[in-house]
Amino acid sequence: MGKNELLRNIPAVEKLLQEESVSSMVDEGTIPRSVALRAIREVLGELRESVLAGETPDTSADGIVSAVVERSRRLDASSFKRVINATGVVLHTNLGRAPLTAAAVEAMKNASGYCNLEYDLERGTRGYRHDLVRGILLEITGAEDAIVVNNNAAAVLLVLGALAKGREVIVSRGELVEIGGAFRVPEVMVQGGALLREVGTTNKTHLRDYEAAINPETAMLMKVHTSNYRVLGFTQEATTAELVGLGLKNNLFVVEDLGSGLCHDLGYFEGGREPMVAERVSTGADLVTFSGDKLLGGPQAGIIVGKKRAVELCRRHPLMRALRPDKVTLSALEATLRLYRDPERARREVPVVMMLTKDAESIKADAEMLAGLIREVLPASFAVEVVPESSEAGGGSLPLAKFPTWCARVTSTNGGLSKVERWLRAQEVPVVARLKEDSLLFDPRTLMPEDYPLVAKALAAACLEAGG
Numbered sequence: 001m002g003k004n005e006l007l008r009n010i011p012a013v014e015k016l017l018q019e020e021s022v023s024s025m026v027d028e029g030t031i032p033r034s035v036a037l038r039a040i041r042e043v044l045g046e047l048r049e050s051v052l053a054g055e056t057p058d059t060s061a062d063g064i065v066s067a068v069v070e071r072s073r074r075l076d077a078s079s080f081k082r083v084i085n086a087t088g089v090v091l092h093t094n095l096g097r098a099p100l101t102a103a104a105v106e107a108m109k110n111a112s113g114y115c116n117l118e119y120d121l122e123r124g125t126r127g128y129r130h131d132l133v134r135g136i137l138l139e140i141t142g143a144e145d146a147i148v149v150n151n152n153a154a155a156v157l158l159v160l161g162a163l164a165k166g167r168e169v170i171v172s173r174g175e176l177v178e179i180g181g182a183f184r185v186p187e188v189m190v191q192g193g194a195l196l197r198e199v200g201t202t203n204k205t206h207l208r209d210y211e212a213a214i215n216p217e218t219a220m221l222m223k224v225h226t227s228n229y230r231v232l233g234f235t236q237e238a239t240t241a242e243l244v245g246l247g248l249k250n251n252l253f254v255v256e257d258l259g260s261g262l263c264h265d266l267g268y269f270e271g272g273r274e275p276m277v278a279e280r281v282s283t284g285a286d287l288v289t290f291s292g293d294k295l296l297g298g299p300q301a302g303i304i305v306g307k308k309r310a311v312e313l314c315r316r317h318p319l320m321r322a323l324r325p326d327k328v329t330l331s332a333l334e335a336t337l338r339l340y341r342d343p344e345r346a347r348r349e350v351p352v353v354m355m356l357t358k359d360a361e362s363i364k365a366d367a368e369m370l371a372g373l374i375r376e377v378l379p380a381s382f383a384v385e386v387v388p389e390s391s392e393a394g395g396g397s398l399p400l401a402k403f404p405t406w407c408a409r410v411t412s413t414n415g416g417l418s419k420v421e422r423w424l425r426a427q428e429v430p431v432v433a434r435l436k437e438d439s440l441l442f443d444p445r446t447l448m449p450e451d452y453p454l455v456a457k458a459l460a461a462a463c464l465e466a467g468g
């Protein structure tokens with residue numbers, strides 16, 4: 001067939017809308033008419049382009065109709081998909097960081113309609129949303145006061161704007177952190193309206209370096225936790241407690257951006273120790289900021305805890321209104337924090353804590369169970385075995401800590417595992433696995449009990465589709 005004939009074969013939009021399999025979807029209400037129309041226009045447009053490019057696409061009526069039906073379903077599906085995380089990276093920022101605890105999910109449901117977000121039920125008067133989480137935050141961190149914003153980047157921005165606008169903030173050159181995306185300490189400083197005064201060197205900053213930089217314009221001494229990297233070897237830093245002493249002498253605010261908010265010493269991080277929020281608050285720092293969805297294992301949020309006067313300055317700042325979290329976030333945060341009242345309960349029920357504290361022996365048993373399920377469905381050209389590996393905390397936390405784990409490792413006699421990996425992501429419940437050299441790794445550390453059969457099923461389908 002020539003180009004012109006192929007182009008003539010492409011049906012009109014109206015005609016396709018009347019095709020039985022298309023019109024029935026619309027009439028039954030399974031696909032909105034607008035979506036069917038968009039699907040038709042897209043499919044026809046692509047066909048025309050393909051013909052004009054000299055290709056010979058399938059222009060049969062059946063072919064086009066089924067392409068339209070399939071495109072309509074795809075366009076109408078939710079953009080959000082539950083994903084199975086088999087990477088072993090616990091705080092996988094691309095996969096939504098912390099998976100929430102069941103208690104948080106329940107709390108979000110409870111708060112999703114009308115709730116007492118800003119209503120004092122006893123007095124029948126206006127309440128304040130921050131009061132809903134303030135009590136539990138003070139209880140867990142030992143701080144005098146607390147407020148919550150949308151994320152820790154917002155917390156730092158607010159703190160700089162409220163406490164140091166137009167004045168100088170002293171930070172060590174070893175702590176000019178960049179967190180994935182656009183959070184870079186020097187740039188946040190500019191946005192917050194403060195002037196960065198760098199002191200010390202990359203590897204060594206002494207207390208006297210801070211002291212020498214203090215001048216009438218100084219408002220704050222700031223410490224930033226090097227969450228996602230470590231300076232090792234010939235190093236020196238001033239502790240938060242030392243900065244608090246210097247701050248008191250010179251009447252300066254002392255603030256620490258902790259990044260990950262570790263809220264209970266569960267004594268489990270091999271190869272690295274994260275500072276605890278309560279311990280840093282107890283140094284007397286004016287403010288400590290941290291994330292809700294890193295090691296705390298809650299929703300995306302930025303938590304600011306510390307001294308009354310400093311928190312009050314943040315609370316009253318005009319930016320506060322722009323950065324305040326919604327009822328769903330606050331309810332999930334409260335539910336997560338409440339579990340920390342009992343450390344054993346946090347270990348069992350907060351997924352991030354549970355996953356990071358899983359011991360290698362129990363993971364090995366899980367990996368064997370998973371390998372067994374996989375073995376039953378794997379095509380003959382593939383093999384599966386259980387191998388020792390290591391998982392990561394991820395999310396810019398504990399960069400050097402290795403968490404010993406065991407993985408189900410899938411190999412193939414004729415390669416093509418990158419294709420399988422791609423097909424795994426295309427399944428109804430996509431599975432994200434780790435491609436390592438010539439193998440695919442499935443780390444049970446980040447799997448939920450209900451994920452195991454789904455991983456096996458997705459892998460069987462992916463192998464077939466990849467041509468195993």
Ligand SMILES: *Cc1c(COP(=O)(O)O)cnc(C)c1O
Binds near residue numbers: 260
């Ligand atoms: C992660 C991190 C941030 C940003 O926190 P978000 O909650 O992701 O906005 C800021 N500072 C430090 C030190 C961090 O580790």
